[in-house]
Amino acid sequence: MAALLASQSCCYASETSRTTKAIGFSSSLENPLTVESTHSFLTKSKRFRIEMRQSETPSKPGINGRSVKMVPSSEVVKRKDGVNNVNKVNGSAGKVVNGSSLVTSRRNMNGSAASSSTLVKPPTKQRTESFLPPPVEGVRVLPSDEGFSWADENYSSFQRSVDVWSFVLALRIRVLFDNAKWAYIGGFTEEKQKSRRRETASWLRESVLQLGPTFIKLGQLSSTRSDLFPREFVDELSKLQDRVPAFSPEKARRFIETELGAPISVMYKEFEDQPIAAASLGQVHRAVLHNGEKVVVKVQRPGLKKLFDIDLRNLKLIAEYFQKSETFGTNDWVGIYEECATILYQEIDYINEAKNADKFRRDFRNISWVRVPLVYWDYSAMKVLTLEYVPGIKINKLDALAARGYNRSRIASRAIEAYLIQILKTGFFHADPHPGNLAIDVDESIIYYDFGMMGEIKTFTRTRLLDLFYSVYEKDAKKVMQNLIDLEALQPTGDLSSVRRSIQFFLDNLLSQSPDQQQTLAAIGEDLFAISQDQPFRFPSTFTFVIRAFSTLEGIGYILDPDFSFVKVAAPYAQELLDLKQKQNSGTQLVQQIRKQADDARSSTLSMPSRVQRIEEFVKELDSGDLKLRVRVLESERAARKATILQMATMYTVFGGTLLNIGVTFSNQGSQLVANGSFVGAGIFMLLVLRSMQRVNKLDKFEKMI
Numbered sequence: 001m002a003a004l005l006a007s008q009s010c011c012y013a014s015e016t017s018r019t020t021k022a023i024g025f026s027s028s029l030e031n032p033l034t035v036e037s038t039h040s041f042l043t044k045s046k047r048f049r050i051e052m053r054q055s056e057t058p059s060k061p062g063i064n065g066r067s068v069k070m071v072p073s074s075e076v077v078k079r080k081d082g083v084n085n086v087n088k089v090n091g092s093a094g095k096v097v098n099g100s101s102l103v104t105s106r107r108n109m110n111g112s113a114a115s116s117s118t119l120v121k122p123p124t125k126q127r128t129e130s131f132l133p134p135p136v137e138g139v140r141v142l143p144s145d146e147g148f149s150w151a152d153e154n155y156s157s158f159q160r161s162v163d164v165w166s167f168v169l170a171l172r173i174r175v176l177f178d179n180a181k182w183a184y185i186g187g188f189t190e191e192k193q194k195s196r197r198r199e200t201a202s203w204l205r206e207s208v209l210q211l212g213p214t215f216i217k218l219g220q221l222s223s224t225r226s227d228l229f230p231r232e233f234v235d236e237l238s239k240l241q242d243r244v245p246a247f248s249p250e251k252a253r254r255f256i257e258t259e260l261g262a263p264i265s266v267m268y269k270e271f272e273d274q275p276i277a278a279a280s281l282g283q284v285h286r287a288v289l290h291n292g293e294k295v296v297v298k299v300q301r302p303g304l305k306k307l308f309d310i311d312l313r314n315l316k317l318i319a320e321y322f323q324k325s326e327t328f329g330t331n332d333w334v335g336i337y338e339e340c341a342t343i344l345y346q347e348i349d350y351i352n353e354a355k356n357a358d359k360f361r362r363d364f365r366n367i368s369w370v371r372v373p374l375v376y377w378d379y380s381a382m383k384v385l386t387l388e389y390v391p392g393i394k395i396n397k398l399d400a401l402a403a404r405g406y407n408r409s410r411i412a413s414r415a416i417e418a419y420l421i422q423i424l425k426t427g428f429f430h431a432d433p434h435p436g437n438l439a440i441d442v443d444e445s446i447i448y449y450d451f452g453m454m455g456e457i458k459t460f461t462r463t464r465l466l467d468l469f470y471s472v473y474e475k476d477a478k479k480v481m482q483n484l485i486d487l488e489a490l491q492p493t494g495d496l497s498s499v500r501r502s503i504q505f506f507l508d509n510l511l512s513q514s515p516d517q518q519q520t521l522a523a524i525g526e527d528l529f530a531i532s533q534d535q536p537f538r539f540p541s542t543f544t545f546v547i548r549a550f551s552t553l554e555g556i557g558y559i560l561d562p563d564f565s566f567v568k569v570a571a572p573y574a575q576e577l578l579d580l581k582q583k584q585n586s587g588t589q590l591v592q593q594i595r596k597q598a599d600d601a602r603s604s605t606l607s608m609p610s611r612v613q614r615i616e617e618f619v620k621e622l623d624s625g626d627l628k629l630r631v632r633v634l635e636s637e638r639a640a641r642k643a644t645i646l647q648m649a650t651m652y653t654v655f656g657g658t659l660l661n662i663g664v665t666f667s668n669q670g671s672q673l674v675a676n677g678s679f680v681g682a683g684i685f686m687l688l689v690l691r692s693m694q695r696v697n698k699l700d701k702f703e704k705m706i
């Protein structure tokens with residue numbers, strides 16, 4: 001066995017030396033009872049040490065009765081009791097006891113992560129059979145990325161930029177063509193406009209797929225922004241979720257080995273070549289560790305960072321160009337670009353994702369019906385993530401759920417409740433809870449996947465949200481408006497009375513509905529989009545993610561249970577919030593009320609005579625005509641200005657047309673001089689027409705802004 005191990009370690013050392021630089025071989029004295037030998041080697045990203053240990057019981061997991069552990073040397077911390085803790089940097093730890101190794105934090109009975117120095121428990125029976133069972137939903141054969149230029153490792157940065165700009169040019173021409181048709185031919189019915197938008201959206205989806213990961217991810221992000229894009233685009237772009245090609249297993253294996261700095265066979269006892277899922281940024285393979293624990297390995301697409309760098313450089317220029325050009329509306333495109341770039345870079349940092357998963361698991365440690373896969377820190381790096389294998393049935397697979405007799409109504413409530421806890425209590429929420437990221441475990445727990453995109457609601461914002469919630473409850477449009485301004489969801493520009501009226505209408509209609517005619521959150525979202533088209537709303541992306549998440553979950557709720565009611569699930573939370581707010585208020589309010597009453601009483605008694613006197617004077621001045629009231633109705637002033645411009649434009653068109661006719665007539669008669677003069681005149685009038693149209697356009701935009 002020793003010979004076998006030695007040959008394995010030699011073979012390992014020689015294999016690693018091909019890709020990495022072997023820098024040493026030494027016997028470890030740190031734990032002479034268990035550690036047989038230690039190899040140190042340097043990879044591109046980390047310095048690793050391998051410990052070979054003799055197991056007490058040969059049946060325990062490990063290679064030939066030994067456990068093999070990859071320990072980043074820089075992260076080895078010697079403890080006073082002589083046991084090595086690893087990964088202090090990452091916040092989790094593992095140690096070796098009696099020949100069995102543990103390389104990550106473990107979940108305790110109620111789902112929480114045990115402390116970093118927890119002794120190793122043998123893996124639970126359920127997850128330690130030596131072979132991977134068939135996946136719950138069966139392994140799909142995913143389309144391959146071969147043939148896509150972005151997947152070619154020799155794709156030059158110049159060629160990439162040309163491809164990106166060709167796409168932008170094509171998009172610009174399409175938008176210009178549509179706008180010209182609407183503005184000048186003017187014959188498009190609402191239905192025709194919709195169908196044209198659908199065509200453009202479908203073209204956009206195909207182009208995005210051709211352009212690869214960056215654009216696919218941006219497309220997916222845009223599909224959450226129903227405040228920015230029309231419905232047809234949002235619908236088309238959400239289809240990007242399930243149409244991403246996979247890369248070859250050879251590529252995946254090579255990439256994992258380079259990233260983790262060791263051959264696959266040393267790290268995993270089994271590694272399944274066929275990925276169980278492929279997404280825009282990476283794909284997921286199942287594997288088994290040498291100690292028998294089943295895991296999934298999430299591998300990032302090779303070359304993604306380089307592609308992001310090139311694409312985001314170009315996208316920045318595109319955003320700046322959109323911002324300057326009037327064709328793409330008044331949105332803050334540079335701001336939107338910056339938000340997206342931050343999210344994209346965060347999503348390719350798997351260490352960040354792993355930290356998020358750990359935090360999310362901690363937040364739910366006391367809730368037994370939420371499961372978050374454990375992170376295997378020692379098998380993870382910036383671009384490769386090893387997680388506990390937690391299979392489940394996707395939350396929207398009704399047949400599979402029904403076949404197992406799961407209680408769908410309970411699942412629907414749990415999905416919403418878990419989200420309410422994130423938004424209202426922990427403040428750390430999953431920003432992308434689409435059905436692919438939610439599954440149901442055997443005990444009907446909700447399993448969460450993918451922690452790349454998380455949102456945070458700071459205490460400051462939460463307090464304001466609470467105020468907003470309370471003012472909605474009181475149906476006070478003025479307070480709602482003020483709270484929205486405080487939350488920076490509404491810009492306090494110009495005359496906000498129309499915004500207040502919209503909010504009041506919204507509150508009256510929304511809150512006065514009986515439970516059977518209650519609007520769905522999705523419909524409310526659509527109404528909000530309609531309002532934000534005409535008003536100076538600019539929802540911060542945090543809110544759009546929350547709104548999107550709730551409407552997705554609500555949709556899932558209805559699919560799972562036709563009698564599902566969001567309000568019913570949310571009611572106890574709402575009550576809790578109201579109680580909290582009332583408690584907060586009661587103390588301060590009492591003092592404030594007393595003070596206000598005292599002030600009122602004082603001012604009314606002290607200044608009564610002077611007030612009466614002023615009112616009398618005012619009425620007298622009105623009577624005598626000394627006081628003139630001048631009322632300006634800004635909306636009608638603007639409308640009148642627009643009408644004048646349009647009138648002028650009509651006159652210019654008539655003059656221009658007449659001069660054109662005259663020019664043609666004189667030209668036919670051979671008087672070229674007069675003809676040319678008429679053509680020049682016609683040209684000038686046409687320019688004036690164009691200028692007038694521009695002014696009307698500007699007025700329209702201004703109207704929307706205020």
Ligand SMILES: Nc1ncnc2c1ncn2[C@@H]1O[C@H](COP(=O)(O)OP(=O)(O)OP(=O)(O)O)[C@@H](O)[C@H]1O
Pocket residue numbers: 276277278279280281282283284296298373387388389390391392436437449450451452
């Ligand atoms: N720990 C796990 N156990 C079992 N299956 C998993 C696990 N993690 C991920 N999966 C499977 O892999 C799929 C993709 O995982 P994940 O969403 O984390 O990848 P992604 O690259 O971030 O995808 P996307 O960008 O589309 O969200 C999941 O929908 C799930 O089916």
